[in-house]
Amino acid sequence: MKHIQIIKSACLIIMFISSSSYAISIAEARHLWSRTGFSQTELLINNHQDMSRVDAIKSILDMTLYTPPLKSLPEFDNAIYSALKSKNISKKEKQKIKKNNIKKDKKILQSWWYEQILSTTNPLQEKMTVFWHNHFTSDLQKVFAPYMFKQNQIFRQNALGNFEDMLYQFMHDPAIHYYLDNIKNKKQNPNENLARELLELFTLGEGDHYSEQDIKNIAKSITGYRINFKNQKLDFKKRQHDNSFVTIFASSGSYTIDGVLRLILSHPKTAEFITEKLWREFISENPDKHEVKRISEKFRESGYEIKLLISDLLHSEHFWEKQNYDSLIKSPFDLLTSTAYLLKIDKSDTNKLPSLLANAGQKLFFPPDVRGWRGSTYWLSTELIIARKKMLKKYIKKVIKLNKKTNPKYSSILSERLTSKRQFFAVGEAIPRKITKPIDKLIYLLMNDKYNFK
Amino acid sequence: MKRRDFIKTVAYSSMLSPGLSWSKQKSKNKYLILIELKGGNDGLNTVVPYNDKLYYSKRPGINIPTDKVIKLDRQIGLHPSLTSLADLYKQGELSIIQNVGYPKPNKSHFTSIDIWERASRNKRSNGWLYELFDKNNTARLIDSIVFSGSTGLFRGPKSNFIKIKTISSFIKEAKLLENETTISNPNNKNQQYLINSNNLIKKVANELLNKTSNTKWGSLANKTPLDRQLSQVSELINTNIDIPVLKVAIGGFDTHADQPESHYELLKELNNSVASISNYLKAKNLWNNTLIMTYSEFGRRISENGNNGTDHGEASCMFCTGGMVNGGIYGGKLDLSNTHKDNLIYKIDYRDIYATLERNWFNVENTTLPNSSLKFI
Incomplete structure (x- = not known):
């Protein structure tokens, strides 16, 4: 018996070593590529035969700690937002600001992120920024653009960094306190909204491992935080803080945000x-x-x-x-970024992207609710299946039109770009020979049902 | 026996008698319209216990003043924006079911609506209506169209519903799917899902195209998102298409702060849309074939929270209206003195309402739930 066990585990070890140190196949390269946000495409396409799994993964994760945004950061007139929250402003003035500035700033912010997504040299970092945005949700419908931008930067800076750091920064940043009503959470009148979602959605996940009493006690512990609209920071008002002795996950004490997060992180x-x-x-x-x-x-x-x-x-x-392989459903964001890679666009009309993505079910900065986009088959609801095809069609038409204007040879560039390897990376098969025009080739790839999967 | 009851008995017996094949051919289909109030509707400010001092002392900032309440009896009345619902009540066509909830209430939006939609706490069970139609082998192409909100009621291994924005845009856009679906791994459940959905869309689009070729869209009120959904619903009912459940939703009921203004607008939107669809269906003589029901994931805390809002609560109220409804107030009195952590304690399990719908509305043979004594229809 023992011998067999030893031989068995030896075999397993050998198998493991062999499979992870051998060169990866093109199918494996494609799998890794499609799951990691279309990172390091050229390297995987051209060099996979020289790379083991370990090498390939390393090539994707070994990028600089943090890649700062390429596009210059959006600028907002902060005075307007603090004016909006001050007491000596008339209703008329408020309406004017809302009409002239707020809408515009929302658009600026969205366009900025789309440009950043399409131009980044670190796609995995952007993919993870979207992931954290969908995990620690906030909604531009409710939260002002400059605040959403600041929060977005926290997600980007820590996208592949440290979760603990990100959680602390996120909870000391005004956006979430505004979004989940914690600025209204007072000693005399607790508001449980943030406390509940902090446990249920952001850290522990729903279940028996915490109680309603834990939520009530966390709500108490995170009272007293207010937004300073002048410097756009979170202030701690000791007077409005409930410092009573409470029990959270069987630990007793008087806590603030940091204490609560310590307990959560040790769980x-x-x-x-x-x-x-x-x-x-x-x-x-x-x-x-x-x-x-x-x-x-x-x-x-x-x-x-x-x-x-x-x-x-x-x-x-x-x-x-x-x-x-090909078992996960691409989000609209995934569809768009993989398409942008195929098109190798120089110019793109990012103004239209938010509405295109909204129709396909994923307008960035506007999650459906605090739980974010559900993903998986939700992307293939009868409503969205069609919408995502429409999104891709509209998008490539726009891009091609725009690029043809500045570069008459764009069609032939596109044609050269759609090599058989890239076709394989896109849908796992080659385009039939009878399809010859570059635009038709592209439509064949993007309208292919296999293009929905990653 | 009241006249209304007599008509109902006749209607029931004709529906239940088997040999009448002519009536089957000419019969009009029945429709359940579900309106989901997303976010957790505040039942106590919807159906107000205006005679209860506790109500006013626990809600000093957000209560509905006694003189504003539309009084239904000596205890309760409706929120002032619900004027048309009050009219329906007077005509005996609105039932109000109070104190609806379930044991060990969950206060998460997502978990609680999930419990409502599965008719169970078991996260693996199918949606309530999926199970019901599956057990009764209805062999329809689809059992439901969802215009907005969650689709959990219909969740199950086979797709038996579609979710769309408008009928006409759906028919038009379904043409994008004309080619055969190709996939690489038929054993994968997500890929299988795509094939099934593609096939379903093509078939349903075809059926809708045939049925609605003479429909003139947009003849109803078209002011609010709920109006737009319900006008689609009413035109669809007018075609007599065999799709028994039509679901719509209105969001924004998660009123943690500044509740009075937003809740007023939300209930007004609900009231006006229901008024407009009921008028339309009455004019078309379809009101007796339609049942409209509202539901929400939970009610709200009895005491206000100090931001002029209310936090997540437990039991709440539901509305049911239609030509076949036994108008009245069900579910017992509101009790604000005997409570569970500042929440109303449920007296009616929501599954009792489902049970009544299964037997008295869908008239199915194989029910999924034990009998209920709640005869609001």
């Missing part, structure tokens, strides 16, 4: 919840409980290093199982 469920959510993003819709637990423990022990967590997920045997 093992937090790492598990985040690991499972990222498993669904990168591997499959069927997380393996034991593997999630193992990886989440490493994540927690590392002090919540996100890049390490993603690296562990990509190295997991589950990631490379053939049945997981």
Whole structure:
């Protein structure tokens, strides 16, 4: 018996070593490419035969710690926003500001992000920025543009960094306190909105591992935070803070935000919840409980290093199982970014992108509710299946028209670009020979039902 | 026996008698219109216990003043914006079910609406209506059209509903799917989902095109999002298409702050849209074939929260209206003194309402729930 066990585990070790040190196939390269936000495309297309799994994953994760935005940052007139919140402003003036500035700023902010997404040299970082935006939701409908922008920068700076840092920064940033009514949470009149979502959606995930009493006590502990609309920071008003002695997850004390976050971060469920959510993003819709637990423990022990967590997920045997290829549904964001790569656009009309994505169900900065976009088959509802095809059609028409104006040779550039390898990366097959015109080739790829998967 | 009851009995018996094949051919289909009030509607400011001092002492800032309440009896009355619902009540066509909830209430929007839609706490069970139609083998192309809001009621392994914005745009856009669906891995459930959805869309678009070729869209009120959804619904009912459930939604009921203004607008939107669709259906002689029901994931806390709003609560009220409704107030009295952590304690399990719908509205043989004594229809 023992011998067999030893031989078995030896075989497993050998198999593991062999599969991870051998060169990856083009199918494996495509799988890794499509799951990591279309990062390092050229490298994977051209050099996969020289790369092992470890090399390939390293090539994607080994980018600089943080890639600052390429596009110059959007500028907002902050005085207007503090005026809007001051007491000595007339209703008429308020209406005027709302009409002239607020709408415009919302558009500026959205366009800025789309330009950033389409021009970034670090697509995985942008993909993760969208991921965190969908995890720690806030809505531009309710929260002013400059505040949403600041929050967005927190997600970008920590996208592949440290979860603990991100959580602290996020909870000390005004946007979420405005979005979930915590600026109205007072000692005399607690408001539980942020306390509840902090546990249910942002850290522990819903379940029996916390109680209604925990929520009430956290709500008490995070009273007294107010937005200073002049410097756009979060102030702590000691007088409005409830410093009474409370019990949270069986620990007793008098807490503020930092104390609450410490308790949350020392709860093992937090790492598990985040690991499972990222498993669904990168591997499959069927997380393996034991593997999630193992990886989440490493994540927690590392002090919540996100890049390490993603690296562990990509190295997991589950990631490379053939049945997981093309098993996840691309979000509209995924569709758009993979298409932008195929088109290799120089010019793009980003003004139209928000409405295109909105029709396909994912208008960035405007999540459907505090839980964010649900993903998976929600993207393929009868309503959205059609809308995403429409989005792609409109988008390529616009891009082609725009680029033809400035570059008459754009058609032939496009044609050269659609090499057989790129066709394979797009849909896992070649375009039939009878299709010859570049635009038709492109439409064949993008309207192909296989293009919906990653 | 009241005249209305007599008519109802006759209507029921003709529906239940088997041998009348002529009536089957000519019969008009029945429709359940569901209006989801997203965010957790504040039941206590919708149906107001205006005679209860506790109501006013616990809600000093957001209460509905006694003189503004549209009084229905000596205890309760409607929010002042619900004038048309009050008219329907007077005509015996509105039932108000109070104190609706379920044991061990969950206060998460998502979990609670999930519990409502599955008729169960088990996260693996199918949607309530999916299960009902599946058990009764109705063999329709689809059982429902969802115009807005969540689709959990119809969740199950096979697609039996579509979610769309408008009928005409759906028919037009379905043409984008003309080619055969090609996929790489038929064993994958997401890829399978796409194939099924594509096939379904093509078939349903065809059926809708045939049925609505003479429909003139946009003849109804068209001011609000709910108006726009319900005008689609009413035109569809007018075609007598065999799709028994039509679902719409209106969002914004999560009134944690500054509730009075926003709640007034929301209820006004609801009131006006229901008025407009009921007038239309009455004029077309279709009111007896239609049942409109509102629901929401939970009610709100009894005491206001100090931001002129209310936090997530427990039991709440529901409206049911239509030609076949036994108008009245169900579910017992509102009790603000005997409460659960400042919440109304439920007296009516929401599944009792489902049970009544299964037997008295859908008239199905295989029900999914135990019998209920709640005879609001």
